[in-house]
Amino acid sequence: MVESGLRRLIKLKAALYSGGSTARFLRMAAEEYVGTLPDKACVDCGSSSKVIHQLETLTCTVGDKIHTVKVKGVPMYQCEK
Numbered sequence: 822m823v824e825s826g827l828r829r830l831i832k833l834k835a836a837l838y839s840g841g842s843t844a845r846f847l848r849m850a851a852e853e854y855v856g857t858l859p860d861k862a863c864v865d866c867g868s869s870s871k872v873i874h875q876l877e878t879l880t881c882t883v884g885d886k887i888h889t890v891k892v893k894g895v896p897m898y899q900c901e902k
């Protein structure tokens with residue numbers, strides 16, 4: 822079972838690096854991760870597209886209140902045509 826093996830590995834690493842907290846270990850791993858998106862053709866026209874980082878505004882409802890959350894630096898593809 823690949824998944825249970827992976828879970829065991831994550832728990833072991835969590836025990837080693839974050840005092841046994843799997844949630845904390847995953848948060849630390851996400852913060853350390855610096856990925857780059859590969860170049861990709863535009864899905865609409867097939868010409869090249871580049872990765873840009875934009876401000877994204879999200880809304881969510883908590884209780885009966887609507888909140889607006891702004892997230893900086895969200896990577897997305899933009900057509901170069």
Ligand SMILES: [Zn+2]
Nearest residue numbers: 863865866900
């Ligand atoms: Zn395009």
